[in-house]
Amino acid sequence: MTSSPAALEIRLDDLTGEPTRALIAAHLSDMRSISPEESCHALDLSGLQQPSVQVWSAWLDGELAGVGALAQLDAANGELKSMRVADSHRGEGIGRAMLEHLIGRARQVGMSALWLETGSTPEFFAAQRLYESAGFVRCEPFGSYVLDPYSVFMTKKL
Template sequence: MEIENMEIREDDLSGAETRGLIARHLADMRETSPEESCHALDADALQDPSVTFWSAWIDGRVAGIGALKRLDAVNGEVKSMRVEDAFRGSGVGRALVRHIIRTARRHGLRAIWLETGAQPEFAAARGLYASEGFVECGPFASYREDPHSVFMRLDL
């Protein structure tokens, strides 16, 4: 899917717009999930060397964010996927997921994983991931069974 005038760029998280979207993402996660079930990374954690972070821009405005965290030599995790409210339903999220999948393949990963919410507010995200080939699975890495979490995997 190609969105006119959209640019996805690797982001160093120094810009106020990007940091603002991360802050809104974290606030929303805390509103919908108990603290022990919030696995979203803040801006500092997203600057870890194991994480590559991207922002999507349309007409000079941040439209979405997403990251890929390398778990080991062959596995990665999708982190911090969020589309700015004004751009929801426009294909920004799908473009970011596809960008992350392409990058993971290019770097030789064999699978990418993710954790998302089980609540109704996350239904659109779960549908997006499923439509891109992710399937539900059990917990991975340091995650544990949690009624507020859905775990998904995509074999590359």
């Protein structure tokens, strides 16, 4: 599916709900099972609760379908974090809808560029294609990231 489901609701999430917490925990566990610890850059709950980070959750017919976060790096730049679609909702356009939402939010707050880090192994190929289809291009490491064979870095001018 290439467009978001009609009944999808994306809302700012305070991270207190059990469904959101469980999906974030599953995401972190999954990332740690795929990547070496030093190459795992997924934020845990406390990292997502920092004042510079906002988290959104996507809900479909009352069920949590995905999450995504936008971290403010500085006045002009943001980083996408913790993009995750629930396994039961893969292939339904949830990831694309969340990505479009986060790009829109970044524009609304005046950011001029977005950055992200994702994995380099086959498990991340679908995510890489999604980001590329939205105009992200590969780049060098940014911020505190360093070259890592398990990471792909991408950016998009807004």
